[in-house]
Amino acid sequence: MDSDPTRQKEILQTYLWSCAGYAVATYLLAIGDRHLENLMITKNGNFFHLDFGFILGKNPPGKKQYSPIRLNVEIISGMGGAKSKGYDDFKNKTIDAFLQLRNHRHYILNILTLMVDAGLKDLPSDDYGRILREMDKRFLPHLSNEEARDHFEQIIHESVHAIFANLIYEPLHNLAVWWKY
């Protein structure tokens, strides 16, 4: 860990930006099976997700996604906790990213539609209409920008509340992994 304070600030900023970016991306693409083993962080503070075995609303059998936005207690404590300035920063950045990407809703959905014929497990060609409509709904297309901002903020709040249910679930997953290997 770097001890230089300006460098530390830079790393924290990178962490907040990338957390916000991935929060929106994983929300829109409804990525499933998120647990601490597939959340990565580089030494520069770049936070990112990997292992996209379950996407577009799918989850492993028997596992429920608790919150629309994929957050963990650990991710939030990295920002300084749910009442810190870092967290507020993160929240504002997340909302900004969401509102910007809302303008490109059709572009993003069209590109995804091109993948329908590939016959991916989570984007089957016989059920893609429903999946894409659900994704469209996540952009909150029926709301104005101001309404969407409020609604999306509400979604973030709900997600943060929901992760406390995860507090119980996460150790169980770790135990299950330990059991398996």
Add this chain to the structure above:
Amino acid sequence: MKFSFHARKFEAGRTELPKLETYSIVFKNGDDTRQDSLINNMVAIMDYLLKQVRYDFKFTPFKVLAASPDDGILEFVPSKTVTAA
């Protein structure tokens, strides 16, 4: 399986010999890496759209080369899991 190698990145217009750098890739079997590829491409598109309006969200869309529906090659980004960090 992780696989590392050294290579030089040549850039147009530069005459000196570039430094040797380590690149790592991961071979994965059993998962449909086309999904990883799709998501990383979508993330790259979102990154591009946000950069158009001068937002840099510091995304890390790693490269994926799907070889068949159940194996593929992934770029390894030096990092730690959140639990280890």
